[in-house]
Amino acid sequence: TMSDALVWDPILPGDEIIKAIGPGLVLVFAAYLVLTAVVLLFARRAVRLISDSEEKALHDPLTGLPNRLLLLDRMKHLLAAKRGEEARAAVFYLDLDGFKDVNDSAGHAAGDAVLVGVARRLREFCRAEDTVARLGGDEFVMVIPMDDRQIVEARAEAVLAALSSPYHYNGRPLVVGISIGIALAPEHGLNVAALLHKADAALYAAKQSGKGRVRFYRKSMHAETVPSDWAIVPAVGI
Numbered sequence: 001t002m003s004d005a006l007v008w009d010p011i012l013p014g015d016e017i018i019k020a021i022g023p024g025l026v027l028v029f030a031a032y033l034v035l036t037a038v039v040l041l042f043a044r045r046a047v048r049l050i051s052d053s054e055e056k057a058l059h060d061p062l063t064g065l066p067n068r069l070l071l072l073d074r075m076k077h078l079l080a081a082k083r084g085e086e087a088r089a090a091v092f093y094l095d096l097d098g099f100k101d102v103n104d105s106a107g108h109a110a111g112d113a114v115l116v117g118v119a120r121r122l123r124e125f126c127r128a129e130d131t132v133a134r135l136g137g138d139e140f141v142m143v144i145p146m147d148d149r150q151i152v153e154a155r156a157e158a159v160l161a162a163l164s165s166p167y168h169y170n171g172r173p174l175v176v177g178i179s180i181g182i183a184l185a186p187e188h189g190l191n192v193a194a195l196l197h198k199a200d201a202a203l204y205a206a207k208q209s210g211k212g213r214v215r216f217y218r219k220s221m222h223a224e225t226v227p228s229d230w231a232i233v234p235a236v237g238i
Contacts, residue, residue, distance in 0.1 A: 060134040062112060063119035071133035071141055075192045078131075078145060079185055088147040089185040092156060093199035094122075094163075096138035097177030097211040106174060113169040114176060121162050125155070141196070147184045149216070156180050156214045164212065179206040183217045 058070040066074070079087045096118065103111040115138065122132045122142060131143045142159070146152060160180055166173040181203025183195045198217040206215040 060119075060136075063116055063134050065119050065122075065140075066131060066133040068133065068135050071131060071135070071143070072192055074131045075143055075195070078143065079190045079192060079195075086186045087190060088145060089195075090144050090147055090152040090155075091183045091185070091195050091199040092142040092144075092159070093181040093183075093196065093203040094140040094142065094159070095179050095203055095207070096163075097179055097207070099138040099176050102174050102176060106169065106172065110169040110172075110174060114167045114174055117167040118163055118176075122159070125159055125162070141199070147187060149184070152182060152184070153214060153216075156182060160212070160214060177212045179203055179211050180214045181206055181217065182214065188217050 058067060059065065060067045075089075075091075078089055096114075099111065099114065102114055115134070118138075118140065119132075119134065122140060125142070126132050127144075129145050131141075133141050135141060144152070144155065160178050163178040164176070166175050168174065181199045181201065183199035183202060185195055188198050189195060198221070201221040202215045202217040205221055206213040209215065
């Protein structure tokens with residue numbers, strides 16, 4: 001009968017091979033997946049660390065503001081020729097008056113608190129298109145994309161007033177003044193280093209005239225030679 005018929009179920013060589021190496025293949029594949037996940041994890045961490053490192057290299061560690069390198073790069077892009085139109089910008093060079101007295105009388109921690117407070121107040125005056133940076137010590141730079149003298153001067157006076165009001169550290173009021181020198185583009189040129197140097201010369205004139213003042217650059221301030229530390233404007237790809 002059909003039920004008594006012999007059925008030949010041959011053992012195929014491939015089946016034996018699969019049975020022999022199958023578990024090993026599963027383990028290898030699992031290990032591959034784990035290794036891939038580990039590599040991706042470390043790659044993401046490496047990218048994050050590189051990004052964080054680059055971010056720190058371009059910002060002041062105390063205030064978090066852009067540093068000189070990032071400032072130069074942003075100014076370079078702002079002052080680049082665009083569609084045949086001349087770039088327009090006002091460069092404010094700011095320096096605190098009486099900051100050394102704060103450090104001497106209240107200590108460097110108090111001085112740092114003042115610098116952080118100055119940075120915070122400057123940020124309040126910044127729009128998305130503005131840049132404010134700390135160059136080091138008690139020197140700051142603010143760059144705004146306009147060259148209307150009346151508007152620029154009014155804004156500088158508002159910054160001066162805001163930064164001159166007392167700061168507080170451990171319940172103690174700390175008072176510093178501020179002097180501001182201004183250079184305008186294109187009136188005073190479009191060279192980044194030269195504009196910064198001219199704004200610095202205007203700042204020196206403001207301090208010489210009694211501090212707590214705003215001064216625009218004039219040719220009589222003798223700032224035609226750019227110092228070597230401003231002469232190189234690196235590109236940082238920001």
